[in-house]
Amino acid sequence: MTVYPNVTKPCGRHVPNANSINLKSARVTDPKPILCASPRKKLPKIESVKDGSPLVREARESTSLDSMRASSPARVRPAIAATRAASLVDEQNSWIRRHPSALSMFEQIAQASLGKKIVMFLDYDGTLSPIVEDPDQAFMSTEMREAVKDTARLFPTAIVSGRCRDKVYSFVDLKELYYAGSHGMDIKGPHPSSCSNGNKNGESVLCQPASEFLPMIDQVYKTLVEKTKSIPGAKVETNKFCLSVHYRCVDEKSWVDLAEQVKLVLSCYPKLKLTYGRKVLEIRPTIEWDKGKALEFLLEALGFANSDDHVLPIYIGDDRTDEDAFKVLRERGQGFGILVSKDPKETSASYSLQEPSEVMSFLRRLVEWQRLSRRASL
Numbered sequence: 001m002t003v004y005p006n007v008t009k010p011c012g013r014h015v016p017n018a019n020s021i022n023l024k025s026a027r028v029t030d031p032k033p034i035l036c037a038s039p040r041k042k043l044p045k046i047e048s049v050k051d052g053s054p055l056v057r058e059a060r061e062s063t064s065l066d067s068m069r070a071s072s073p074a075r076v077r078p079a080i081a082a083t084r085a086a087s088l089v090d091e092q093n094s095w096i097r098r099h100p101s102a103l104s105m106f107e108q109i110a111q112a113s114l115g116k117k118i119v120m121f122l123d124y125d126g127t128l129s130p131i132v133e134d135p136d137q138a139f140m141s142t143e144m145r146e147a148v149k150d151t152a153r154l155f156p157t158a159i160v161s162g163r164c165r166d167k168v169y170s171f172v173d174l175k176e177l178y179y180a181g182s183h184g185m186d187i188k189g190p191h192p193s194s195c196s197n198g199n200k201n202g203e204s205v206l207c208q209p210a211s212e213f214l215p216m217i218d219q220v221y222k223t224l225v226e227k228t229k230s231i232p233g234a235k236v237e238t239n240k241f242c243l244s245v246h247y248r249c250v251d252e253k254s255w256v257d258l259a260e261q262v263k264l265v266l267s268c269y270p271k272l273k274l275t276y277g278r279k280v281l282e283i284r285p286t287i288e289w290d291k292g293k294a295l296e297f298l299l300e301a302l303g304f305a306n307s308d309d310h311v312l313p314i315y316i317g318d319d320r321t322d323e324d325a326f327k328v329l330r331e332r333g334q335g336f337g338i339l340v341s342k343d344p345k346e347t348s349a350s351y352s353l354q355e356p357s358e359v360m361s362f363l364r365r366l367v368e369w370q371r372l373s374r375r376a377s378l
């Protein structure tokens with residue numbers, strides 16, 4: 001029988017509800033990470049759990065595999081593609097009509113920004129860098145870095161990623177940006193002296209709503225590394241406030257085993273949840289905080305708390321987790337979400353771009369348009 005230990009308060013302290021966080025108090029002039037004290041209670045030990053009935057196990061396996069396949073579409077083989085070509089083209093055309101290219105709609109986007117302050121939000125993997133086999137090799141090109149740097153000179157710009165903030169910073173390497181790592185649970189702004197587009201109160205920004213979970217996340221990371229080492233290709237990555245189990249290099253026959261191992265470990269941690277990304281299982285705290293909350297936090301930190309402020313937020317991302325930010329923009333009736341995808345997907349984004357190279361073209365065009373507009377107004 002599985003015993004579910006009480007891990008509600010891993011540090012013997014109240015686990016914060018991210019909705020109740022005082023945003024003003026999260027800004028500090030001398031940003032220091034909020035570190036959690038050592039846990040007073042011993043964290044739970046993972047024990048082996050016996051499978052349930054064959055039917056229950058079969059249902060679990062089916063659910064895991066369906067979710068993993070749905071979030072990680074395989075390439076369509078040529079023979080199948082030929083027979084499905086006509087319907088796929090129809091589907092693609094219909095989707096593009098609902099989510100047109102941000103490049104073909106550039107004039108409309110530019111017009112909508114007149115008299116408003118653009119704030120740019122950018123996902124990293126699959127948006128600024130190509131998706132690669134080894135997540136440690138997801139480097140962005142020099143040209144893309146220049147495009148992002150030019151963008152940040154003109155507009156406040158934030159990178160919002162599921163990765164550890166330090167890891168994303170090491171890839172992007174631009175000190176003038178805001179970085180929101182761990183799906184927005186680890187936000188840090190640039191020092192005011194390195195950013196001409198900073199927040200209005202001249203202070204750095206820091207927000208870590210899940211700091212209480214650090215000891216638990218660390219223990220689950222070590223356990224998952226141990227439990228998945230027998231599955232070739234599985235890679236567990238710690239993102240500080242959340243974890244990623246990559247299965248891009250795992251044989252599909254082992255996907256269910258991997259998901260079951262992860263679920264087995266998580267069964268001892270009811271305060272952590274599992275979500276599915278592109279060839280990755282994501283583990284994060286159950287607090288109500290996501291990329292959408294991070295977007296709202298940063299807009300407020302920049303002085304744009306209200307929906308009637310003259311601001312035009314643009315969020316560009318390729319992942320399911322970016323949908324939380326797209327939804328926030330729709331609900332605020334402000335700005336635009338842009339989904340990076342070659343394939344039709346259910347999305348709350350207004351526009352689309354096919355791949356990172358188109359993201360770079362869009363950023364360059366926006367920079368050029370803004371420079372011309374400023375020159376014309378002199």
Ligand SMILES: [Mg+2]
Nearest residue numbers: 123125126319
């Ligand atoms: Mg992404």
